[in-house]
Amino acid sequence: MKFYRSHILIGIDDSSLQSGVKEIENSLRQELDKNNLSDEVNILETGTLGYFGTGVSITVYPDQITYVNITKEDIPEIVSEHFLKGRPVRRLMLDKEFTSKYDFGYKRRIVLENSGLIDPENIEEYIGTGGYEGWEKALTEMKPNQIVEEVKQSGLRGRGGAGFPTGLKWSFTAPLEVEQKYVVVNADEGEPGTFKDRLIMEGDPHKLLEGVMIASRAVGASKAYIYIRGEYKLCIQRLQHAIKQAYDYGILGKNIFGSDFNLDIYLKIGAGAYVCGEETALIESMEGNRGNPRNKPPFPGVEGAWKAPTVVNNVETLANVPSIIKNGADWYAAFGVEGCTGSKVYTILGDVKHPGLCEVDMGTPLRTIIDGYGGGIKDGKEFKAALVGGAAGVFLPNKMLDVKMDFNSLQEYAAVLGSGAILVMNEDADMVDMLWSVIRFFRHESCGKCSPCANGNEILYRLITDIRNGKGKEEDLEHMIMLSETMKESSFCALGQSLLLPVKSAIENFREDFLARMK
Amino acid sequence: MYEKFIKKYAPTKDNLIYILHEIQDNHPQQYVSEEAVQEVSEYLKVSPAHIYGVLTFYTMFSTKPRGKNIIRLCESPPCFLRGSEQILKKLKESLDVKIGETTKDGLFTLELCACLGVCGNAPVMMINEDVYGDLTEKKVEKIINDIKGRQE
Numbered sequence: 001m002k003f004y005r006s007h008i009l010i011g012i013d014d015s016s017l018q019s020g021v022k023e024i025e026n027s028l029r030q031e032l033d034k035n036n037l038s039d040e041v042n043i044l045e046t047g048t049l050g051y052f053g054t055g056v057s058i059t060v061y062p063d064q065i066t067y068v069n070i071t072k073e074d075i076p077e078i079v080s081e082h083f084l085k086g087r088p089v090r091r092l093m094l095d096k097e098f099t100s101k102y103d104f105g106y107k108r109r110i111v112l113e114n115s116g117l118i119d120p121e122n123i124e125e126y127i128g129t130g131g132y133e134g135w136e137k138a139l140t141e142m143k144p145n146q147i148v149e150e151v152k153q154s155g156l157r158g159r160g161g162a163g164f165p166t167g168l169k170w171s172f173t174a175p176l177e178v179e180q181k182y183v184v185v186n187a188d189e190g191e192p193g194t195f196k197d198r199l200i201m202e203g204d205p206h207k208l209l210e211g212v213m214i215a216s217r218a219v220g221a222s223k224a225y226i227y228i229r230g231e232y233k234l235c236i237q238r239l240q241h242a243i244k245q246a247y248d249y250g251i252l253g254k255n256i257f258g259s260d261f262n263l264d265i266y267l268k269i270g271a272g273a274y275v276c277g278e279e280t281a282l283i284e285s286m287e288g289n290r291g292n293p294r295n296k297p298p299f300p301g302v303e304g305a306w307k308a309p310t311v312v313n314n315v316e317t318l319a320n321v322p323s324i325i326k327n328g329a330d331w332y333a334a335f336g337v338e339g340c341t342g343s344k345v346y347t348i349l350g351d352v353k354h355p356g357l358c359e360v361d362m363g364t365p366l367r368t369i370i371d372g373y374g375g376g377i378k379d380g381k382e383f384k385a386a387l388v389g390g391a392a393g394v395f396l397p398n399k400m401l402d403v404k405m406d407f408n409s410l411q412e413y414a415a416v417l418g419s420g421a422i423l424v425m426n427e428d429a430d431m432v433d434m435l436w437s438v439i440r441f442f443r444h445e446s447c448g449k450c451s452p453c454a455n456g457n458e459i460l461y462r463l464i465t466d467i468r469n470g471k472g473k474e475e476d477l478e479h480m481i482m483l484s485e486t487m488k489e490s491s492f493c494a495l496g497q498s499l500l501l502p503v504k505s506a507i508e509n510f511r512e513d514f515l516a517r518m519k
Numbered sequence: 520m521y522e523k524f525i526k527k528y529a530p531t532k533d534n535l536i537y538i539l540h541e542i543q544d545n546h547p548q549q550y551v552s553e554e555a556v557q558e559v560s561e562y563l564k565v566s567p568a569h570i571y572g573v574l575t576f577y578t579m580f581s582t583k584p585r586g587k588n589i590i591r592l593c594e595s596p597p598c599f600l601r602g603s604e605q606i607l608k609k610l611k612e613s614l615d616v617k618i619g620e621t622t623k624d625g626l627f628t629l630e631l632c633a634c635l636g637v638c639g640n641a642p643v644m645m646i647n648e649d650v651y652g653d654l655t656e657k658k659v660e661k662i663i664n665d666i667k668g669r670q671e
Binding site for chain 1: 531532533534535536537539563565572573576577578579594595597600632636640641645649650652
C-alpha cells in the first residue's frame, strides 16, 4: 500500500457537478503533477461534503481544512501555498467558527457517518470502516426473528414521512409462509425540498445495500428492488456499481457467506411521478403500470408486488439498520428521545446563510437546526416562516420554532416531520405566493384516480389564484380549509390527504398576508 | 426499427418503463412514437392503450417530438422561493417559446418539472442529463449561448 502525506477529499454530488467539479479536479491533478506532488498528495472522490450553495468544496486531511467556492483559477495558489509551503489559503477556508460550533465532526451521525469521508465507489473503503459487519452478524449469528426483534427494540420508525415502526412492519411479513417475498426500497424521493436519500445513495451506497440485505434476511425475501427516480442519474450509476461489487465479493448472490441464503438486488427506474412515493403506487409502477395507488387493505406487507408479501421501506430507514444490528438496539435507542429514537437527516434550504444538510438526534429543536446548521437568515433579514416536512408539511411562524423535531412533539403543534425538509423564508416572502406554489405542485401531481383529490386540487388552485390576483374574498379562506378537510377525509391516498396541513397552517398562522391581498 | 433497444430486455411487463426510457433516450427527437408503441406492444404482449396510458402518466416521457436539448425548470416551492418565475420568464424570452414548445431550430424544448432534489442550489434546471443550479438571468443566457455555440 502506498502512503501519502496528505489526502484531498473532493465532494462529488449533483450540486458540485453543476459547479464544474470534474474540471477543477483535473486541473488540481495537473497542478500537483507539475509540482511533483502526485506521490505525496492523494485525491479521493467522495460523496457530498455537505456545504451547498458554496460551489466546489474540498477537505484536506490530516489538516482538516475545508476550502469552499473554489474555481480553476484558485488551484495554483492552493497547491503552492498549502501543499508546497504549508500555509492554508485563508480567503477560501470555510468559516472555522461555523464548523466547530456544530457537529460537522460526525460524532453523532449514523446514516451519513461515511458520507464525505470514504470513496463511495470502492467497497473496500466501506468494509474498512466496519461496513457489512452487521450483514455478516445478521446472517451468521442471528435468526430472522431475532433481527426483527432487535429492530423493534431499537425503536426505529420509518423515515419516509409516516413514522411507522419498522420492526412492526417487518413482523407482519416475516411469518408468512409463501414461496416468494420481496423487499422494496422507496428511493422515489420527490417531496419538494428533500434530497436526503440522494445524499445517502451518492455518498455511501453500500450502507443502503447492507440495510436491504438485513431486511431481506429478516423477512425472508430472496429478491429486493430499489425503486429510484429517473432524475437521480449519479445515484443510479453509483448503486449499479455498488451492486456489482457486492456480487463480486460474494456478499450478494447465492449461498452468501456459505449459508443457504440467496439474495438478488435489482434497480427499478421511475419516470417522474410524485405519487409513486406512495407505496402501493410505487408497486404499480414497478410492475409496469401507471402509478395509481391501490386499495388498502390488503397492505403490501401481505399482498404487494406481483401479489407477493412485500416490505416497502424508505432509503433512510434502511440505512439505519446496519448500525442497529452491528451495535445493538440499546446503542441505537440512546440516540434521540423516548418514542423517537435515533437520528434524522434534514435538508435546510431557502433564505438561510448555509443551505445544506445535517444529521442530528431526534428531538433537536427546530431553532437549533435553522440558526445553527443553517447559519440563520442571510442578508441581515428577519425570519418569517419555515415550511417543515416538504410541500405536504406545515408553515410554522417564529413563535413555534422551539418545537422539538420528533414525530410526537411535532404532533402537538399539528405539524409533521415528513421527509425532513426545512424550507426557511425571510420577511420578504409572501405566504399567498408560497401556498399558491404548494397547491400548484399538488394540482400537477394528483394522479386523477379519485375525485376528492383531482377536483379538490383544481378548486383550491382556482381559489388561491383568485386571492393572489386580488380577486379573493375573506370567506374563501374558510372555504379552502373546509375543502382540504374534506379531501383529508375522503381522498384515496396520502397525496390528496396532504393539502390540509399546508393550507390550514398558512391561513391560520399568516392570515394577515391573505387579507392584505383583499383590500 | 426499435428492435435493438427493445430486445435488450426480457419480454415482461415490468420492463416497460425501462424500454420506454431506452427508446426515448435513443431517439434524436427524444420521444416515443406511435410505431415504437406498436413494436413494444407486440413484444411485451400488452395493449397499445396500456402503453399510451403509461407514457402519458409520467412526466419524463413524451409522445410528441422534442428538441435536442430538453430544458426542465423546477417550479416546486423551494425554487419558487428563490426566483424560478423570473428564470422562466427569461427562458421564454430568450428562446421565444411557450412552456412545452420547441424552438424553430429544434435545439431546445422548454418544460417545467417538479422537485429535482438539488434544492441547496435553487433555482435549478436540468438540460438533458445535466443539472444547472444557482440560476440567475445572466447565467441562463450564458448556458443557452454555450449550448448554441457547441452546435455550430
